[in-house]
Amino acid sequence: MKKWTKSAAAAAALIAAISLQTGAPAVHAAEAVPQAAPGGGPTTAPAAASAKTAHANAVFNQMMRLLKSPSKQAEAVAYMEKNIYQVTPWQATIMVLKLENAEKANLDAWNDKFYRDNVQQKLTKLMKQGDDLTSLISKTNDKSLKTLFAGARDSGYRIDTAEGMFYLVLDYPRLQKVRAYVINDIKSYIDIMTAETKSPFARDAALSVGWTEATKRALSDEAFLKSYPTSNRATQVKSLYNLYLGVSMYGLNNTPMFDYDTKKVDPEGKAALQAAVQKGDPSKSAYLKKIKGFLEVLEKNHDMLTPEVEKYRKAATGNS
Structure with missing residues (x-):
């Protein structure tokens, strides 16, 4: 239970610590093709097209300048939300990803301000659910x-x-405001991270989204990786996929897949895994194939955590 038995705070830190790539996103050919004007005619006159390109470049370059200074991060957020419609999908995507990079880089400094005792004490009295x-x-x-x-x-x-x-x-749900302007893989990435933000997978060392949702998120992450294997954010989504694969077989400290004393499998956890396998196609999903194998070895061992079951899940999750 070493890798998958983290506290909720550590689990949140794991999400926050997912590494960032700073290069340009992979622009798929279909997404990079300029759109023709209605009726199939030329998009604009050459001079107008040149002016439009110059303007888009100016907007993009201004965003890049703002992102160089942590003190102008708020200005960069507002600028992007106001002007992103004026740039190309490729430029819009770079703007969003570079902003995410900056927000990640500056997160610790911001949290240091919130971790101060006087701020925590005031928040304890002030903050209510919602x-x-x-x-x-x-x-x-x-x-x-x-x-x-x-x-x-x-x-x-x-x-x-x-x-x-x-x-x-990071306020990923806020990125829904600019989702329409980025390329498809980053649209999907924003959706994945929005779900993670609105409903974190763990609270107080317990699985807060439920076993069924954990399987759904694993499958969603797997689908992203199949559709966009060269995405600039494939590494981040792969980390989430591995997280949910591990949760599916280990659980968390306060939501273990196996009872600590009896070593018996959690019936709800097992039922969620069975439902995922029944609804899906293990021949087309590496995740479901591993879960199917897990269920088979469970059945063989009468739903008990035995050395054979432990060996299987370690191999399946790379936790050996």
């Missing part, structure tokens, strides 16, 4: 808190809590 940074701004008269909350929100973060601690995460 609150976000905007609602917290309206609930306090503390000017320094208002400034802190507004700065974090405007810089692309949202507040979350686990094990009595309050901390910031």
